[in-house]
Amino acid sequence: MLYHIDFKGEKVVPVGEGQTILQASLAAGIPHYHACGGKGQCTTCRVLVLQGQEQITPPTSYERVIKNVKKFPDNVRLACQSKVNGEGVKVQRLIRDETDRYIFINDSEASTTRVMGERRKLALFFIDIRNFTPFIEANLPFDVIHIMRRIFAIFRNAITQYNGEIIETAGDGLYAVFGLNSKIKQATESAVLAGLKILSDLRIFNNTYMRPYFNHTFEVGIGVHVGKVIVGNVGIGLSNNMTVMGYPVNVAARLQAATRELDNSFVISDLAYRLLKNPPYSMGCGYLTLKGVSNAYEVKLIGKPYETKQATIITESGS
Incomplete structure (x- = not known):
């Protein structure tokens, strides 16, 4: 035959x-x-x-x-x-x-x-320190690096506590994923819990360390989204070589950037929010225009307004 x-x-x-x-x-x-x-x-x-x-x-x-x-x-x-x-x-x-x-x-x-490479459904987590440039300009290099290490330790501890994995750091922000070893609903819950812990721990850090010693406080912006992405190892000898690619990654990054215009420290896509078993209180919802997407993208605001205000953006109230 x-x-x-x-x-x-x-x-x-x-x-x-x-x-x-x-x-x-x-x-x-x-x-x-x-x-x-x-x-x-x-x-x-x-x-x-x-x-x-x-x-x-x-x-x-x-x-x-x-x-x-x-x-x-x-x-x-x-x-x-x-x-x-x-x-x-x-x-x-x-x-x-x-x-x-x-x-x-x-x-x-x-x-x-x-x-x-493999295609996986993951929770995608972006975080960025909002007001770090003024601190850099006003302090010695040692203090800048020392404080950066302290803040990134807060990020890392929360992310690893909830079984996330940091994929990349860039400047004063980082990108992590949740769900490499869990289902997408649990991954989304973990990403949100990690974000809320970071906000809480950063508030304590500001009150007990930054204000007394530097007369300065930090705020962050967090964006969370879910979607199917490609996970692979590019093998260039950096970190663990893992990379995660796909359109949902771009959306998550856009959500993090939108924390400024929406005046809220934690923005999560409505798609991810609906996966949460016990969703946190939402201060309202916003609508973003994403490149290549004709319809406005709905997001939930689950953080708090910034102390340092940006231009006012109109959002629709809801929960």
Whole structure:
């Protein structure tokens, strides 16, 4: 019996009964890596099964051992151990040149799932210190860095307490996600609780440290949104290399920026707010215009007005 395998971006190749995917690809002239000679003792021949996983033979004992060690997802198979018993199979070679080989083999810190990327529904959390520039201009470099470390410790402690993960810091703000190890409703609850804790802890810090020693107080703006994003590991040696990308990330960043125009320290999208089991009191709702979106975007205001006022923005009351 003769079947066919579609190698994405390369060619459709015939595979005979009893022939492995590796044997079929090599016979068709595809330069398929197989460092161990196709004996199931390495992972260089691995493929990502895009379609027809049910038409591939079950994992062999060699595959099961490697899967347990490497934590491969179910749709990653060793081509040297996998045979085809039906049509409709489409695969993608994961290691196609030396750069791929380095990323997938030498980078032992990154999980296969994170290197390949995955689509996840997460709660996205942006926070920024609003009035840090005047403090920078009026104080010594040591004091600026020291206070920045104190404030970021407040951020980090709250985020990690509620199982969030910081993805990126930039200047006087940061970006975190919740839901890498939980369902989206719990993730949204955690993001909101982390934000409320930061507001509370920052208020204490202002009253007990900043006012007495520096005659200065800080305020922050927090934006929270939820959505499907791509999670992956870019492997450039910075932090944990994780990146989270997608339009919902841009929305969350826009919500954080809108804390100024809406005069409220914590802005959450209505979509995220409706996921909360015990939503905090909302001072009102606002409507934002987002780039590329024709309808106004509804948000809830769950923080407090700023002490340092910006231009007045009209919002609609509600809860």
